[in-house]
């Protein structure tokens with residue numbers, strides 16, 4: 351086909367079409383075609399606005415909208431022929447519309463691909479942020495169900511990956527829930543920042559034609575809580591700005607870090623050394639060589655994908671750093687990382703939910719691990735504090751008790767009274783009462799702590815939150 355005819359949208363001042371190589375190099379339709387529903391939604395609203403202000407007739411508007419509807423239908427049915435020589439999603443759709451309705455030639459009035467692509471992407475971000483928020487809720491619900499089913503299971507909590515203090519499994523699962531909740535809030539923020547209508551900014555400086563930006567904004571749902579239109583306030587910023595892209599990728603990258611940290615705990619816990627959990631077969635794989643192996647692949651991939659999500663964020667930061675205002679073609683490269691972050695984050699949330707949902711908790715192993723009396727060494731120091739000993743002194747005394755237990759090769763709670771008293775005179779006859787785990791847990795009763803009463807509160811809170 352002739353290149354000049356392919357470039358009907360801008361070919362007027364050119365005497366030769368782009369080189370074959372340049373077509374391949376510069377096309378984006380292979381990846382931006384997924385914007386088609388948003389592009390068509392934007393074009394329909396733009397046509398409605400043009401008719402509203404009298405720049406096109408009502409009949410032309412109807413023709414354009416009908417044609418766009420048919421094109422969307424064809425795209426959804428897989429019957430639309432995407433053409434590389436038309437470069438991107440916008441020109442493919444415009445060309446297809448032109449072939450159908452003469453009025454299509456008026457659609458691009460007072461519009462540029464610069465404000466068009468900004469609009470498409472903002473519509474995309476609103477959709478994608480809401481969709482990922484829903485995915486995260488799904489994962490949170492799985493965590494909540496797991497916590498509820500195992501509310502009485504206790505495990506050692508770790509700092510420095512060394513046993514620290516006992517916690518309930520539910521308390522740890524709720525820590526993950528909090529992380530995912532903040533992720534969800536980040537997507538709410540992205541949605542809010544995306545919620546400004548770029549159309550009317552034109553290529554850089556708006557238009558000389560009497561358009562109604564607020565009309566378009568309302569049509570596209572770029573409105574505040576009271577339904578008032580939200581339109582961007584500076585045309586140059588609007589076509590150059592990619593902050594929302596970066597924020598979206600950052601929200602995905604941070605969620606990815608959370609997925610990865612959760613995955614790492616699951617990998618450790620499913621190892622023979624820990625054996626706190628066994629992961630579902632459906633999310634593990636075997637070894638082609640070692641018949642006994644069951645590998646935690648879903649978790650390892652969650653860890654790995656987080657690197658990819660961070661890479662996407664970095665691509666966007668580097669892409670925009672140092673770019674002069676306003677639009678530069680470099681910005682076409684902003685879409686693959688965004689789409690990839692969306693797809694992978696959605697997948698990760700689902701896979702994590704699937705892995706958690708099918709996971710079995712090994713109650714015996716958890717009970718054996720948490721029975722380690724050393725986990726209650728801090729409680730022993732607190733005991734001395736209740737006897738009036740300053741905490742620093744109490745800490746030191748309990749440190750000596752731990753050392754004595756090690757030297758005598760007995761568990762902390764099996765040391766003879768006189769040896770314990772040699773470490774500090776304030777150890778009374780009741781010092782061993784500290785090692786009652788149930789009592790120890792019940793005492794951690796403040797907000798944010800793992801007592802059974804607090805866990806109950808959190809279950810109620812999360813149930814309400816995730817309803």
Ligand code: ARG
Pocket residue numbers: 378382438463464467677679681682683
């Ligand atoms: N495909 C282009 C992109 O993604 C659309 C905007 C093109 N604008 C332009 N002035 N060439 O950025």
